[in-house]
Amino acid sequence: MAATCALAGVAHAQSARDYISIVGSSTVYPFSTTVAEHFGKANSKFKTPKVESTGTGGGLKLFCGGVGVQYPDMTNASRKIKSSEVENCAKNGVKEIVEVKIGYDGIVVASSKKTKPMSLTRKDLWLALAKEIPEPGTGKLVANPLKTWKDVNPELPAQKIEVLGPPPTSGTRDAFVELVMDEGCKDFPAIKDLAKSDDKKAKAACGAIREDGAYIEAGENDNLIVNKLVSNLNALGIFGFSFLDENLDKIQGETIDGVPPNFENIASGKYPVSRPLFFYVKKAHVAVIPGMKEYIAEFTSEKAAGNEGYLADKGLIPLPPAERKQVAADANSLKTMTP
Known part of the structure; x- marks a missing residue:
């Protein structure tokens, strides 16, 4: 009725x-x-x-x-x-x-074509963007102190960490947390130990993104992020592959875990950050x-x-x-x- x-x-x-x-x-x-x-x-x-x-x-x-x-x-x-x-x-x-x-679709981490591309791992991205990371020596989780990509990985440039990405209401943010953050934190002994005693707390630590300005929520307009990358050569942006594909004259996708984000690699499953x-x-x-x-x-x-x-x-x-x-x-x- x-x-x-x-x-x-x-x-x-x-x-x-x-x-x-x-x-x-x-x-x-x-x-x-x-x-x-x-x-x-x-x-x-x-x-x-x-x-x-x-x-x-x-x-x-x-x-x-x-x-x-x-x-x-x-x-x-x-x-x-x-x-x-x-x-x-x-x-x-x-x-x-x-x-x-x-x-x-693949989730890409992109930058202006005027900059030198970076080869990143999911571990690098977690260290750069996590709200809390293990303190060297003690393994205790502390507020993320890393300011530059060189702080994250000595092989990366001494460039300020500045990443424009989706807000919590975005499916891209959910997928990024699942495919990048949750995977990137897995190899840290402190996270492994935490997971043994409190799996829920460990998952929360893996997925929590920092709120100190290194990660900037850029809304639901991915074209806006593309435009900001063109004007800000230090910034990286997170969005779906199609936005990279349509703007290859202006931006480039960073390699993740040794695999560049392109149509063939996403279609074959080689690219690690892809989702339905x-x-x-x-x-x-x-x-x-x-x-x-x-x-x-x-x-x-x-x-x-x-x-x-x-x-x-x-x-x-x-x-x-x-x-x-x-x-x-x-x-x-x-x-x-x-x-």
Whole structure:
């Protein structure tokens, strides 16, 4: 009964909104807007979807707010939806969610092309960006005193640590913590010892990013970080590979653990900092918001998401062919996530 009322609410509001509303990840944003533009041009009976960059966490919060025209129809995500977010969705009546995996992306650490590139390890990045690090000699965790990259590693330049990166609401930040910070701290005996006595505390120590100015939260606009790197030759920036790929005339990606961030290395799995990308669909809206099925079909088509698709030109790393075919079949049949 409640579901029927909610759907009736969407149907009643249909006259108030005749376009698809999409929120979420700044990393998926360029891919989503490209699909929206192609979709708008190819389908004269549907309006071009409205895509907003709110960050993965922010997008899922809006998406899970409820069923009805005032809530988004889809949300982009640069990480998988968390169980707590699924629970929040269900609590607000959003019970049927379609998960669509669109491809892979690498998280890059980039700098201006006018500077000499650095060869970094995940251990270097953890030491540079962690809130607390082990004190030499005692192993006790202390507030991070390191000021330059040379302090981190004698082989790196005596350049001030200044990294522009995503805020806590960003899926890129979540993935960076998981793939870089959590991995970079593993070899320190102090962290290993802490993990034996209090695993939760050790995980928190690994993932906590310093707040003393060395790491600067630069919002959800990754193009803004690119522009800041061009004007600030000392700074490094953290964002998705597609933003590097589109600005290779101005910026360069730093090598991480000996592997440069390029299309081939991310596609093959050699590059250590890569993650899957998704979008999520509110099934309750599909029957009443015009064009949702057609947009899903466009996004999962070979011409968009295939090896030679227009999203690969934008920097998306396509899924392997068999997985791509399965994802498209599940998405187009509106197969919902199992609880």
